[in-house]
Amino acid sequence: xxxxxEPSPHEPPxxxxxxxxxxxxxxxxxxGGLLSLSFGVLAREVGFSAIxxxxxxAIVFAGSAQFAIVSILAGGGSAGxxxxxxxxxxxxxxxxxxxLAPSLRGGWLTRAAxxxxxxxxxxxxxxxxxxxxxxxxLFGATVPQYVTWFSGTVIGALLGSSLPDPETLGLDAxxxxxxxxxxxxxxxxxxxxxxxxxxAALALALVPFTPSGIPVLAASVAALxxxxxxxxAP
Amino acid sequence: MTTQLxxxxxxxxxxxxxxxxxxxxAVGGRDLPRWAxxxxxxxxxxxxxxxxxxxxxxDGDRITVGADTAGVAVAGIALARGASIVIGVALAVIVxxxxxxxx
Numbered sequence: 001x002x003x004x005x006e007p008s009p010h011e012p013p014x015x016x017x018x019x020x021x022x023x024x025x026x027x028x029x030x031x032g033g034l035l036s037l038s039f040g041v042l043a044r045e046v047g048f049s050a051i052x053x054x055x056x057x058a059i060v061f062a063g064s065a066q067f068a069i070v071s072i073l074a075g076g077g078s079a080g081x082x083x084x085x086x087x088x089x090x091x092x093x094x095x096x097x098x099x100l101a102p103s104l105r106g107g108w109l110t111r112a113a114x115x116x117x118x119x120x121x122x123x124x125x126x127x128x129x130x131x132x133x134x135x136x137x138l139f140g141a142t143v144p145q146y147v148t149w150f151s152g153t154v155i156g157a158l159l160g161s162s163l164p165d166p167e168t169l170g171l172d173a174x175x176x177x178x179x180x181x182x183x184x185x186x187x188x189x190x191x192x193x194x195x196x197x198x199x200a201a202l203a204l205a206l207v208p209f210t211p212s213g214i215p216v217l218a219a220s221v222a223a224l225x226x227x228x229x230x231x232x233a234p
Numbered sequence: 235m236t237t238q239l240x241x242x243x244x245x246x247x248x249x250x251x252x253x254x255x256x257x258x259x260a261v262g263g264r265d266l267p268r269w270a271x272x273x274x275x276x277x278x279x280x281x282x283x284x285x286x287x288x289x290x291x292x293d294g295d296r297i298t299v300g301a302d303t304a305g306v307a308v309a310g311i312a313l314a315r316g317a318s319i320v321i322g323v324a325l326a327v328i329v330x331x332x333x334x335x336x337x
Contacts, residue, residue, distance in 0.1 A: 027319065049235040052243060059247040069246055079238045083245035090253045092281055097257020099274040104262045111262040112255035120285060127278045131271030170331030173305040176289040177326035180310050181319040183282040192279045199280030200287040207292045215292070219284030226272030 014136040021126070021140025028121040028141070031174040032063065033148030038166040039066055040156020046073045050157040057153035061146060062119075065089040068212060088213030095220040096123045103133040117142040124182045191225060198222035301337065305330030 012020075036057060043053035043066075060066055065086035072082040097115050100123065104111045117139050126138035156163060166172060187193050199219035206215040266274070290306040291297050309326035313319070 027323075031323075047235065048239055052235045052239055056243045056246065060243070060250050062246075062250050065246060065250060069242055073239075073242070079242045079245065082242050083249060086246040087249040087253065090250050092285075093250075093254045094256055095277055096281065097254055098261050099257070099277045101258045101261035102264070102266050104258050108259050108262070111258035115254045115256075115258035116251060118254055120281075124278050124282055127275075129275055131266065131274040168331065168334060170302070170305060170327040170329070170334065173290075173302045173309070173326040173330040174323055176286045176302070176306045177309040177323045178319065179282050179286045179289070180306060181313050181322055183279060183286060184313055186279045186282065192276060195276045196279040196283035200283040203284035204287050204291060204297060207288065207297055208295050212288075212292075212294070215288055216281060216284040219280050220277060222280040223273050223276035226274070226276045227269055 012134070017134050017136035018140035021122070021134075021137035022143055024125050024137070025122060025141035025144045028178060029144035029148040031171075031178060032145050033152035034166060034171050034174070035063060036149045036152030037156035037163055038171075039063070039070070040153040040158070041160055041163060042067070042070045042074075043153075044157055044160050046070055048157075053157040054150070054154050057150050060086070061149060062086070062090055062093075063149070064213075085212065088211050088217075091213050091217040092120075092220070093118055094217070095223075096120075099123075099131070100126075100133050100135070100138070102131065103135050105135075114139070119145055121145070121178065121182065124179075124186070127186070129188075195222045195225050198225070301330045301333035302326075304333055 039057065040050075040053050043056065044050065048056070056066060056069075068085040068089045069082040072085045077085075096118055100115070100118060101111070104114050106114070114135065119142055122138045122141035122145065123133075125141055126133045126135065128134055183196060187196060199222040202222060203215035203219045206218055210218070286306070290303045291299065293300070305326040305328075308329045309322040312325050313322040317325075
């Protein structure tokens with residue numbers, strides 16, 4: 001088993017991985033760009049200036065957290081409540097970051113910076129199994145998603161309500177459909193199917209009782225089934 | 235734009251950066267024990283499944299079956315039968331938008 005500090009002989013060259021990541025990220029980038037249009041529009045409606053909405057997408061770059069912030073403020077919530085909601089929505093990046101960590105290199109500051117590139121689709125696509133991730137692929141996959149998330153917000157914030165409602169066009173179905181396609185590639189055996197079912201059931205069971213964001217975080221508990229194999233394997 | 239909104243932007247950016255940095259700082263640079271690889275491998279199915287069901291079935295703290303639920307279900311059937319990702323996603327969008335136009 002290679003040490004995480006040394007490149008595996010089976011790892012593809014970094015530049016090749018990075019380019020493959022960019023290509024893989026483009027479909028998600030298109031979907032994200034369409035959604036960020038509506039974020040730009042909604043942010044203006046709750047009082048953000050165009051430049052404020054654009055800066056938020058540039059430095060927060062987390063769709064579900066940004067929509068949570070806007071919906072809390074639209075409902076008359078405080079700044080603290082909006083920031084707390086963003087933290088809860090992003091809490092799933094904690095287990096994702098722990099899973100990715102052994103595949104990262106460099107000092108703590110470099111690793112922290114590399115961790116900023118984690119978004120759902122990039123993280124899932126960069127998973128190579130056996131607890132390893134292709135970090136260059138992940139970095140590449142995030143690039144087009146960042147570009148379109150930013151530029152979609154610019155268009156939405158500047159053109160505002162003259163744009164059609166993304167929900168009318170059915171665009172809110174894009175992300176779960178994409179994630180479903182990614183999930184199907186992860187279902188390699190009965191155990192991974194069982195974990196997916198358990199994660200989904202756990203998340204749904206918590207929806208009525210916990211703030212948004214917690215159900216997805218709690219679903220990571222289902223991955224503890226991975227302990228079972230190690231204990232029973234010869 | 236009010237100072238409060240600028241605070242929300244700064245706070246949202248700070249908590250996001252801190253959460254994304256926490257795992258790589260705390261765990262990075264060292265080998266995880268062998269048992270951890272099995273758990274990490276199963277993180278993706280657990281989290282993806284949770285993201286799908288909350289996106290398609292949760293509306294705030296309520297569980298609702300809507301046009302998007304039907305769209306994602308149709309996409310799931312097509313993908314499981316071997317349809318490409320593009321076809322699956324296009325079906326999800328068409329079914330969702332179609333049902334909303336009808337309803």
